[in-house]
Amino acid sequence: MTAPFASLAEFSAVLKAMPAADAEAVQAAVARNGQLTKPPGALGRLEDVAIWVAGWQGTDRPHCERPQVIVFAGNHGVVAQGVSAFPAEVTVQMVGNFSAGGAAINQLSKAFGAAMSVHALDLDRPTADFTVAPAMTEAEVVAALATGWAAVDPEADMLVVGEMGIGNTTPAAALAAALFGGAGADWVGRGTGVDDAGLARKAGAVDAGLALHGPLLGDALQVMRCLGGRELAAMAGAIARARSLRIAVILDGFICTASAAVLEKAVAGSLDHCIAGHVSAEGAHGKLLAALGKEPLLSLGLRLGEGSGAALAIGVVKGALACHSGMMTFAEAGVSGA
Template sequence: MIHFPDGAAFARALQALPEPDEQAIAAAAARQAMLTKPAGSLGRLEEIALFMAGWQRQERPRADRIRAAIFAGNHGVAARGVSAYPAAVTAQMVANFRGGGAAINALAAACGAELSIVPLELDRPTADICQAPAMSEADCLAALNAGAAVVDADCDLLIVGEMGIGNSTPAAALCAQSFGGQPQDWIGRGTGVDEAGLARKADAVARALHRHASHCTNAFETLRRLGGREIAAMAGAVLAARLMRVPVLLDGFICGAAVAGLARDNPAITDHCIAGHVSAEAGHARLLHAFGLTALLQLDMRLGEGSGAAVAAQIVRSALAAHDQMTTFTEAAVAQAL
């Protein structure tokens, strides 16, 4: 199991990222060249197969074991009216996840993913980021390690998602701190706030940046000052997955924001990640552009919960099925192009 004993260890891990296996990629590419289809005719499905081969270090990668880990946390900034729902909804939705009644339950089952629900001290919200750091160092480390703990080296693909009323506000602050721009560039309607709620979000992000920007000198400090427990947990899961060479399917804006500070310190952190979808949340397309990632799907989703990534997992499974199950020209006695 990956464990980060302190912020320095987290920083060292972020600078020691393993690379994909180039030999496995070459072997997978050679197989692709022999399959009964014109070269490149399956488009991104072929790219996905090679991507997965490199991280799984095998010519014929698998998607037999997909884990969807959904983290939940509460935020002090929610008291500023930045969400259309009260903070109590976070715990209510966790109960719904556990009861099997949420979108992610249905979508995880549809793509064959095992679902892990990880609530993080819901009775103790983070501090209001407009007034203080969201978390102490100990709290941030606990959240990072809760995320790392869900990653298993035997997992073929990891989906990370979240639930946390008000969390699109710290997500916007993380993105603005990591990639620049004004609060208005990163905020969106989240749970469906009106114009007044949108203005409160912009004000909260501006206040948080004014208070913390000069102290956000590395990914750990950025996460602990501007993030939240579920956001830090996703960051810990993504980094642990990279250290174990487990490919990650990213969900929406808040999931991406969890990686923003890491990407500022080491842009290579997203090399083992596929963007499952581009959400309807205003800043997500901008964030994916900063990562250099092109989403598999655009379905105007903005639910969170890992829902978009779970839908995209079907695309990954299709890519690997074609790569593994198609016959070669020789096996099928089909003449290759001259």
């Protein structure tokens, strides 16, 4: 579908008009949870997850039968600053691998019954190097947001968004620093495996970007334009579209979470329909989740990106919903309750 915005101001207005969770469905799910054949709280966070999904699906028996995984790919001009251990050509090569079904995210999507697609965004035209110019024009960032918006299947009942883009941990760190404060060194990590000198270059690039674009960074959407990337903006657009459709979202790692954070900083509450699938091995991811008040479902030392950690968490969510919606109540099972 055509996105209902043609400027960042219009996108901001769309965010402000998003629907909230269904309070009646939440109450009904809480009531049902209290009647299931188990001791109160025996399923721990699984109970909370099921009730949270119920609120977005508007039913006391939520489900996850049509999960969707979308991977967005983009290239970054800031790679010229020596911030990655791999060349930008790898982005194109990995998109080919996704399309051929050979990547980790393909296997995880298949394992948990998710429909997966990959969207490459102008890979032959990297964003500008944000240390010398804004990463994108307004038209470019709006186009990327619209690509993400249009990629969401309205029939999906759970969404995971992932990314591929050599060098994109540096823009993600820049987003985090601009949104939550601190210097580059507070947010950069080793990404695909840079050495100490590469880590210092990443921190320096972030600091240069913050200094250059400082006057604009009080506006979260300008933060995305000046410091982000096409695939980061596309993830944000897809997460926003999911909210408009009341589809719950499982957030992936540091890059996905930094992209999502732009929405939260633009309009508080924009991520209420999102849960953190995992905390990655990228050092600042835990700090970013804490700033957003998101407790991860998994902690497995993953740092691949692609949506892989969030796709794995689909299994946890499916388990939560299967128990909540499929278990009998004490009355149905003829079991004496407490």
